Amino acid sequence: MFFDPAVINSLWLTFELAGFTSLVLLIIATPIAWWLSTTKNKWRYAVKAMVTLPLVLPPTVLGFYLLILMGPKGPIGVLTQSIGLGTLPFTFSGLLVASVFYSLPFAVQPLQSAFESVNPRLVEVAHTLGANRLDAFTSVIVPLSKQGFGLALILTFAHTVGEFGIVLMIGGNIPGKTQVVSTQIYNLVESMDYTRANALAFFLVVFSFLVLLIMTWLGRNKEPTH
């Protein structure tokens, strides 16, 4: 059944979405996490709360507002239309934007705690050796936060694969275009095709287990060894 073009399509789309989401989030979340881990700005708590919102909000709430913002009359929709991109809802790009928002805390959180666990003395040493802020960040903080980056990548990837509600609201479940594994399972169950639903669902269980296994294995160094 994995040779079924509809299944292959949705699997491919799922991993494509998860891959792009992880990459985009790495670029967006790194400066946010770095800012949060160093700033003493009074707005940091508000920013942190904003970034964490997607963790507690039902995906329908986030999806609803994104739908309005990206719709033909929303500010983002007006912008995308004016530069000739049309509106984003029910397209892959729209799905990507929604996924990025939805998984933001899963990228920021591990990065922030990784950055915060680097001894600030090492950054000061880098400064006294002639490294400016950006240089110290790329040559000291980033290599010492490798685990955090790995964790952020895996978490956002896995979390995007597991999305359902927001994908349904923004993407709409269009086969070959915005239908991912989770929404396809929903379709299969609706049409009583339990055999194929079971196969796909089982695949996701195995996949998620493997991801968590890799994560705990990556985190093994954090346990005290002596």
Added chain:
Amino acid sequence: MNSQNKFQISLFKGSFHLEVDIEFQIGECLGLWGSSGSGKTSLLRAVAGLDQVGDALIIVAGQVWQDSSKSVCLAPWQRPIGYVFQDASLFPHLDVENNLKFAVKRNKNNPDPRLWGSTLELLGIGGLLKRSPSLLSGGERQRIAIARALLTEPKLLLLDEPLSAIDSDKKSEVLPWLEQVREELKISMVYVTHSSQELLGLAQSVAVMKEGRISQKGPLETIFPVLAPSQMIEQTADEVEFEFQARVSKVDELLQLMRLDFSGGSIWVKRENFDLNQPLIIKVLAQEVLISTEVTAASSELNTFEGAVTNISDMPHPSEKLIQLSSGGTHFLSITSTKAVNQLALKRQMKVWIQIRSVKKLIKFDGK
């Protein structure tokens, strides 16, 4: 115009107030001595620009690093500085070689290619390049931190208690190398410590810090006598020791002795397994150093040389005095009974004979 280094800093940190105005010569090593909490580290951090200071005038080697009255303030990475922290702070993700290269890559003066080799040699770390920082001894780590700081060719080297994390009997893994750095590079240095003994071979002038202010400043010879007794106060006579550098100059196969030369004289000690010309650190208990005013037949034979008294101070017990001596630039300490001091009428500047009865320990030192 002004050829001195100048730190004029006023800083409030909660209830702590740092108020310092100090000048010292370019190429001079200034010892900054004080108990913890006296503001030594705050001063260093302000000079390095690591802490924001509202009101400061910092001039190093004629270059203004900070002048609050003109809103001039260089970022830490723009100040040609070397900063050695208490804990060495080597980058754990880099091996020794790449820790050092981190500094070389950021040296803005197009360094002479010979700088690398000469720095490795100056601190005796050539054999450690491929090691990971976690596999080094405390002394090795600190030497690499010093080399790393020097590879940026700083105009000022700041050392914040670099030996405090090292066991006292391992300090000689670092101190002589630092002396060598000062001798060879003639770089301005500020050495922060609460151990006056560390200042002995290193500092030319000393500033004493107390509650955020400089309470005393002057050349080592005048300040050290004030500090030394306060250091010894906790120590009993049999604990006071000192060290100096020497070299194996002769081996007597028959009597199984070897001669150790130092600037100012030489002594014979029991033969140990060292090569000829091997540089050594000699550790001696101050109790084992005897002073006399004339050479007797017995003392003329062994381990006696001429020197001068540089200071006499009290020990915790009134029956003893701590005598500081020097001979040819090497410093010695002796604990002598007060009775003997009176009998010999010892006083500062007096020429005396110094005899070292025994050495406590000889340590290999692969310097120059």
